[in-house]
Amino acid sequence: MPGPGMELIGEEEIQEVLGVLRGGYLFRYGSTVGPDADPRFRAKVCQCEQEIAHYAGVRYGVAVNSGTSALLTALAALGIGPGDEVIVPGFTYIASISSIVYARAIPVLAEIDRTFNLDPEDVKAKITRHTKAIMAVHMMGNPARLDELKKIADDRGVALIEDCAQAFGATYRGRVAGSIGKVGTYSFNVYKTITSGDGGMVVTDDEELYRRAFAFHDQGHSPLRTGVEIGERPFFGLDFRFTELQAAVLIAQFHKLPRLLERLRENKKRYKALLGDLPGVQFREITDE
Ligand SMILES: Cc1ncc(COP(=O)(O)O)c(C=O)c1O
Incomplete structure (x- = not known):
């Protein structure tokens, strides 16, 4: 079933996409400063990165x-x-696990608890000297027990990754999901909270990690490159770039997030009230109501 963002596609998305098409720039790079600046380039990928990180x-x-x-x-x-x-x-x-496999690392499966997310006790039991990261996956909008997982990660000197593909818009004790671990990831496919058809984002507060993530997603280049940086690449990258058209849709969707979350929360309350008394039905534990 498509996510709620898709239901809300409307005039705002159309106008954003037309703006990009009229400008003629579909690629994430173009000049916004200096003598080469072209006002037709709207830098939508850059805009959505900045707005969502903020x-x-x-x-x-x-x-x-x-x-x-x-x-x-x-x-x-x-x-x-x-x-x-x-x-x-x-x-x-499956993508949480296949991404680890394609990084040539070893996925170590741990149990879940009543949150339907990682059980911190089992995570502790699964840590070895080879552990480099804990990937918390916030299933169906509910953040994992992030305080406990962060403490384990910090105590053991490993990174906490938040896979927030299913939880864009969720918060945990006043903070936005994705901002609590060392790095967070989002998905904007059609089944998610908001959508650009397909798409994703990496968010982090760590500058070095950002530079490496940027390089990996774009052939080894530095953030917001303006030219080809031969010989200065930190490592081999690939090409996972987002396009201006996708970013235009995502920005329109992102601006609808507060309204969308309000509706989802109202609906959830109604379902819970209707189902709450059914014998044999229990709800999972929500880490932050
Ligand atoms: C928990 C989780 N992680 C990762 C992904 C991968 O996202 P995408 O489909 O955008 O590649 C999904 C998507 O369904 C997901 O639910």
């Missing part, structure tokens, strides 16, 4: 072409590779 309360965002690419980019930025173990819940979408 909303998450972190300094950096890298827009990519899917939530799976965002996970692979986050793992690469963390330097996770052959022989490294990443703890991930056994109950998740």
